[in-house]
Amino acid sequence: NAGVMQNPRHLVRRRGQEARLRCSPMKGHSHVYWYRQLPEEGLKFMVYLQKENIIDESGMPKERFSAEFPKEGPSILRIQQVVRGDSAAYFCASSPPGIGRRDQPQHFGDGTRLSIL
Amino acid sequence: EDQVTQSPEALRLQEGESSSLNCSYTVSGLRGLFWYRQDPGKGPEFLFTLYSAGEEKEKERLKATLTKKESFLHITAPKPEDSATYLCAIDRGSTLGRLYFGRGTQLTVWP
Numbered sequence: 106n107a108g109v110m111q112n113p114r115h116l117v118r119r120r121g122q123e124a125r126l127r128c129s130p131m132k133g134h135s136h137v138y139w140y141r142q143l144p145e146e147g148l149k150f151m152v153y154l155q156k157e158n159i160i161d162e163s164g165m166p167k168e169r170f171s172a173e174f175p176k177e178g179p180s181i182l183r184i185q186q187v188v189r190g191d192s193a194a195y196f197c198a199s200s201p202p203g204i205g206r207r208d209q210p211q212h213f214g215d216g217t218r219l220s221i222l
Numbered sequence: 223e224d225q226v227t228q229s230p231e232a233l234r235l236q237e238g239e240s241s242s243l244n245c246s247y248t249v250s251g252l253r254g255l256f257w258y259r260q261d262p263g264k265g266p267e268f269l270f271t272l273y274s275a276g277e278e279k280e281k282e283r284l285k286a287t288l289t290k291k292e293s294f295l296h297i298t299a300p301k302p303e304d305s306a307t308y309l310c311a312i313d314r315g316s317t318l319g320r321l322y323f324g325r326g327t328q329l330t331v332w333p
Binding site: 149196 | 267309311320322326
């Protein structure tokens with residue numbers, strides 16, 4: 106999983122603070138996806154982005170959560186005014202352009218473990 | 223509702239004892255089915271993609287197969303290093319790029 110880089114690996118925040126999670130996709134990949142994994146649950150899709158565009162944000166809560174993938178730099182998942190229920194592992198995945206092709210699985214980073222005190 | 227169901231939730235095997243993991247799905251218009259392996263504290267590691275019923279893929283001791291309603295991940299003569307959680311995910315044609323994951327099967331192989 107070294108190709109997709111996520112930081113920080115662990116993040117501790119107090120209720121009401123902001124959390125910023127970063128994801129650098131694999132080289133040559135221009136599609137980024139964010140997923141959330143709660144204890145004892147499967148990975149849940151949050152948002153799909155391409156450079157400077159949000160393609161699908163239907164899995165992301167409308168309040169407090171936002172995501173971006175700027176022309177330069179990593180993708181950012183931002184959670185404002187965090188609450189205890191936001192505690193989870195957040196994973197980023199990337200894939201190369203040309204999503205209609207069949208040989209392009211999503212490759213995942215090792216995640217950010219977010220803990221809310 | 224769950225569109226991807228994996229069974230069993232947990233499986234303990236003795237080294238060398240072959241078995242299969244199941245992934246059943248309920249959507250139509252499947253664009254692809256994916257198997258991943260996840261180790262504790264790590265992200266999912268891609269194993270296989272299957273696209274159509276009857277397709278099979280192999281990698282070392284693992285073989286994945288696909289029918290119209292389910293996929294199997296066969297593990298032949300497993301070793302302790304095969305211990306991990308195995309995740310199944312589907313790509314529906316109607317939701318571009320988004321993967322729907324099952325909850326996984328936690329496999330433990332003991333010597």
